[in-house]
Amino acid sequence: MAPSRPLPQLTVVNAPFWAGCREHRLRLPRCRDCGLVWFPIYERCTRCTSTNLEWIDASGRGVLWGWIEMHKGYIPWFADKLPYNVALIRLDEGPMIYSNIIDARFEDLRADLPVEVVFDDIDDTISLPQFRILPS
């Protein structure tokens, strides 16, 4: 039997984020009291602890901040996908998000490379945000 792909656990708190991804929208919480936009998803503002939040549609754009190339399949599902990159992207709205840069060679990755989100429809409920390099 083929190994199963690790997928996010949906919760009451992160459901709006994943529902947005399903619609190919990168939705993030923004604090109505101090204006902070944050990720990963928490039920409280990570700056002022307010629970007075709204969900915004992020631009889906950002820059590559850090990255690695995986050469060992620590998780069985990834064993035949090696090598692959794991990237940290600084979104235009401020938060950082871990993802992958698709359709790129590792040697082409560099700091501050402009990227944009694309969505990989995994099943009926999960679409994973991935990123691709914006043409210069």
Ligand SMILES: [Zn+2]
């Ligand atoms: Zn706040």
